[in-house]
């Protein structure tokens with residue numbers, strides 16, 4: 001579904017990504033893990049078009065999208081839920097969700113998508129008229145994910161959806177990610193929660209200082225001694 005080849009990117013003079021290549025098969029969950037400042041957010045921002053690729057190519061469903069605007073990528077079904085929420089705090093939960101379906105192509109399925117979002121997140125239905133800014137951190141995170149789903153993604157990119165959540169909510173978020181996959185959405189998941197992210201991943205990549213240093217099935221990576229020492233403290 002997504003093929004990136006030899007991607008380089010960075011900020012100003014400083015290069016952050018060095019020849020990154022990745023493949024995301026349709027229907028899979030792919031987890032991208034790595035320590036702080038490894039370049040994970042930079043990489044997914046390059047995939048979604050928020051950062052410019054300095055070199056290399058990005059192919060989505062057979063089409064070269066390297067030079068497309070972020071909006072044009074969203075129209076094709078490549079949707080990113082940003083790190084750290086970014087909701088409209090003064091708008092209600094329902095209004096925030098509707099903001100996710102501004103594209104002409106998905107406007108027709110607004111109500112259907114809204115219903116689906118509430119099914120996936122009953123909590124948001126209970127709070128649909130509440131201002132998003134007054135939701136708890138976990139609820140805001142759910143609202144941000146639900147809003148991304150309103151634009152009918154084919155590939156959903158999640159940047160640290162478990163960040164700052166209590167353990168019980170973290171497990172819920174990981175369950176919801178699997179529910180989303182069952183709805184035929186392919187998922188690229190960026191996580192610091194290495195154990196859980198790799199447990200549910202069909203495939204994982206480890207990013208260190210802007211280089212992919214390991215890739216394999218989630219199962220394979222979880223059994224790798226080097227990875228366990230570096231990321232799981234075992």
Ligand SMILES: Nc1ncnc2c1ncn2[C@@H]1O[C@H](COP(=O)(O)OP(=O)(O)OP(=O)(O)O)[C@@H](O)[C@H]1O
Pocket residue numbers: 011016034035036037038039040041042043192
């Ligand atoms: N807008 C920016 N301008 C300049 N440098 C940046 C910018 N955004 C990120 N960087 C730098 O790029 C490097 C990679 O940052 P990035 O946010 O991609 O890391 P990350 O792997 O997502 O880290 P974290 O796990 O902390 O979110 C860091 O050294 C960071 O300081």
Ligand SMILES: [Mg+2]
Pocket residue numbers: 040041042083159
């Ligand atoms: Mg990041």
